[in-house]
Amino acid sequence: MIVSKSTTAINNKSSSSTHQSVSIMTGKPVMLRCLLSVAIASSLLLVGCGDDNDFDAVIGSDSATSVKSISSFNTAQINTQFGLDGTATPDAKCDIKIEKVSYPTVGAAGERTNATAALMLPSGDSADCQGDRPILLYAHGTTTDKGYDFSQVANPQNPAAGEATLIAANFAAQGYIVVAPNYAGYDESDLDYHPYLVAEQQATDMADALDSARTIIARQQRANDPDYTNLDDSGKLFISGYSQGGHVAMATARMFEQNDEPVTAIAPLSGPYALAAFGDAIFSGNVNIGASRFAPLLASGLQNAYGNVYNSTADIFTANYANTQLPSLLSFGELVAANKLPDNALFEKDPENNPTLDLLPAPTVPFASIGFADDNYLIKTDFRTAYVADALQNPDSLIAMTGALPAANPQNNLRKALKANDLRGYVPKMPTLLCGGNQDPTVFYDLNTSSMAAIIQGSVAQNPALTVNVTVLDVDATTANDRPDNSNVQLIGQASMNQWNINSVVASVQSNFVQNLQRVVAAGAEQGIPASVAVLGNYHGGLVSTACTQATREFFNQEFKPA
Structure with a gap:
């Protein structure tokens, strides 16, 4: 019998990751003054375009990888x-041992570089902790912090601690071998930028980390390392990730499928899959929470990928922010305090004499106003105008409500790049869980998760012989009366045959979500923070992330039959 920890107040330590941060080692709730900073967005603003690059993996020999021990925890400490x-x-x-693997990979232009990954190993007398063990390949959420290191489980001094600790406890401590890349450009990587949401590069990085971890496991077993001798790779591979990591997980699954590499099941969570539509929605005025955070991260990474995002960063960014480089050794709060990034303002408020922008309808998201300012906004108005002009001339069918796919022939370079990294059209063949929350202010649920579900459902309707097994879960049932035409659970293809108690799991996940939502509101009220602000600041990075992690653990825990 699995005994869950009691659901006391959810912890929210301010971080520049899109994933929840928790109060490590004390178990006491943390509620910081600026709740909005918890839910940093996966901004989809500055993606370049150009020729496809050759992303050949550079793993060549055992000597190309290395490993070092970081920490270990017994079950009592974990609990x-x-x-x-x-x-x-x-x-x-299980007890867990945390290692850090250093491995070669590639950058956005196919250049050779290095990266690191956490390797979490279960141990103990239980049959769940030794012998043939499944592997979870996990992709983390967006962060502006250069020092983000997933091997720093339970280390509150590292910005990755919250997400890494949650994954360690939910998977490594349950018997999974966990491989979690930090990505090129972070931690000890020599790359001076991060290829943010470059689908092919990020999938390659994930594959390189997995290959290197398997190399390390085999090498350490040959050396009779006691941390490895009782473990074997069972051949069962699960892939998951949250926010940016949701997109990365799906892109990785697509690449593995194209290469005929077996994957047992995947769970992309709250990912920006419909990049082209999401970009159009943001530029039209529906600015997501945190959209100003990662535009420089995107611009530098994707300029390296495609070469034509800009001639100079001053082409895109206003003067105050044109020289900001990400990832940074400064936290997001420190970047704002140093006037290196605006807190929320993405665009100029009410620009005069702009007939193109005047054609746009009023924003539909209730929080869009915080994405605009008279001064100290991030994106230059002429750059936005050029983007919007093309979006009006060559609309995305999802935005225009005439279909579900990207624009057939966008002319703007940014829109071309968004389309190139848009995952709509991919129909996974392995068992899949898509999870999110319908009120997500950071990665819009209907635009991303629902559109993917609709495309997959349409593919099955057109070809019933397709091997499809997709479960779609909306963890937020609080808006059911406002969304009578939207089910919280969709079972597509063979998903109804999955061997798990889905009704019980969904009820538990949604109940826990509501309880934590109420606690966030109450904690905010104690500090005089309006409920709407408290929810906005915690919805994506705290509430949905933990709910979808619970759902993923239960989904992966079933016995999947071979297709």
């Missing part, structure tokens, strides 16, 4: 000192 109350994390079955 009492990880501060995961409110996350429905089950009691640990």
